[in-house]
Amino acid sequence: MGYVNPDALVSTGWLSDRLEDPDVRPIEVDEDTEAYGRSHIPGAVGWDWSKDLHHGVRRDYVDRDGLAELLRRAGVDESTTVVLYGGNNNWFAAYAYWLMKYRGFDNVRLLDGGRKKWEIENRPLTTERPALESGSIAASGSDRPELRALRDEVLEKLNRATFVDVRSPEEFSGEVMAPPHLPQEQPYVGGHVPGARNIPWARAANEDGSFKSADDLRSLYEGSDVSRDDEIIAYCRIGERAAHTWFALHELLGYENVKNYDGSWTEYGSMVNVPVERGG
Numbered sequence: 590m591g592y593v594n595p596d597a598l599v600s601t602g603w604l605s606d607r608l609e610d611p612d613v614r615p616i617e618v619d620e621d622t623e624a625y626g627r628s629h630i631p632g633a634v635g636w637d638w639s640k641d642l643h644h645g646v647r648r649d650y651v652d653r654d655g656l657a658e659l660l661r662r663a664g665v666d667e668s669t670t671v672v673l674y675g676g677n678n679n680w681f682a683a684y685a686y687w688l689m690k691y692r693g694f695d696n697v698r699l700l701d702g703g704r705k706k707w708e709i710e711n712r713p714l715t716t717e718r719p720a721l722e723s724g725s726i727a728a729s730g731s732d733r734p735e736l737r738a739l740r741d742e743v744l745e746k747l748n749r750a751t752f753v754d755v756r757s758p759e760e761f762s763g764e765v766m767a768p769p770h771l772p773q774e775q776p777y778v779g780g781h782v783p784g785a786r787n788i789p790w791a792r793a794a795n796e797d798g799s800f801k802s803a804d805d806l807r808s809l810y811e812g813s814d815v816s817r818d819d820e821i822i823a824y825c826r827i828g829e830r831a832a833h834t835w836f837a838l839h840e841l842l843g844y845e846n847v848k849n850y851d852g853s854w855t856e857y858g859s860m861v862n863v864p865v866e867r868g869g
Contacts (some may be wrong), residue, residue, distance in 0.1 A: 592803050593843030597836070598701040604672055605712055608632055612668050617704070618642075618685040619675040620829075628714040630674065630707060634663040634721070638681050638829075642688055653692045653728035660694070664721035667696075674700035674707070678794040680833050687832040687849055691737055693730020699836065705798035736835075738822045738848040740856060743782075744863065751819040752785035753810075755834045756826060756854070761787040763867040777858030780865040782824070786813045787869070790830040793837045806837055817844045824850040824857070 592598070607613045608631050615633035617625045625635030636642065641659055643650055651659065665671060671689070675682035682703055689697045700707070708714070738746075759765040763779030781787070792809055795801055801809070815821060821844060823831040828851030839847040850857075857863065 590803055592841045594840050597699060597840040598800065599672055599698045600701055601707050601710055601712060604630070604700055608713075612666075613670050613672060614663055614665055615672045615674060615700070616663055616685070617675055618673060618681045619704070620677060620681050624676060624704075626716070628716055630704075631713055631715045631717070632719050633674075634719065636663075636685065638684065642685060650688055650692070653730065653732065656689065656692050656694065657726055657728035660726050661724040662721075663724065664719075665724040665726045667726055669696065669724065669726070671697040672700050673697060674703040676704045678705065678791055678798045678833065679703035680790065681829050683833040683836045684829040687736065687835055691733055693728075693732060694726075695730070702795075702797050702799035709797055735846075736839075736848060738824075738850040738852075740852055740860075742848075743822060743850055743852070743857065746820065746822060747782070747864065748784060749820070751815055751821045752782045753813075753815060753821060753823045753831075753834060753838075754781045754785040754787050754825070755790035755823055755830045756781075756787070757789055758787060758869060760826070760854075761785075762869045777855060778865060780858070780867040781854075782857065783864045783866045785824075785866075786815055788813050788815070788834070790825065790833045793834065800837060800841060803842060806842055810838065810842070817842065819844075819846070821847045822850050823847065824853040826854050827851070828853045 615630045616636055617629050617633050618636045618638050622637045673682040673686050686699050754761050761781045823834045825831040831849045835847055835849045838844040
């Protein structure tokens, strides 16, 4: 059995054949916000996840109007198919994909394998930034709160929902506070939500950055007692790795009741008097 929603992904070959198509707009979203400037897929626009996707003051995302304006600056019309991609198995590209879906924009795909697979296959890269006319897409959709878990719901669902902690085993146990390349001194305690299943996000990807087959993904999650009938809340440190897991569960496997808790451990681990478990 294949993916429930195979159209959520496009292949590198599919995009390569459409680099001159004005109705296809690649957009790169990387953790390394300078990667786009060094090289990118021809015709692609670069988004800085830390600035473009977030509210300017509070910890939240751009609203629908703000995201529509960002898309218009990328030359996106109502007929444009947005193809998101990035490095490191598409983790921040999946974050942007989840945000677009949350804000009600549907004509979006993820490039399977992202930048990694594109480079492995020696496909073209450029430093030239496209000169684009402003697009006409409007913020006509509605937010989808069923895709996002906020703090109060998380606390209400303790011991009721299935929590999937997609961080590394060392972060899950409380041994370390963040991925190895980030500062370890953080303003939160170490550990995880009581009863959470630890399924590191990158286990959903192949060596070339593409997603594993539907059968392999089902085995991965069902092997850790995560069922399609569960109410599932995925989390990590700031929500970007959890968005990758949300994509695998919700978009590829068709699990209906999956939310990304984007507050994740930076919020939960900083709250006073909430239950925390440590160890594996």
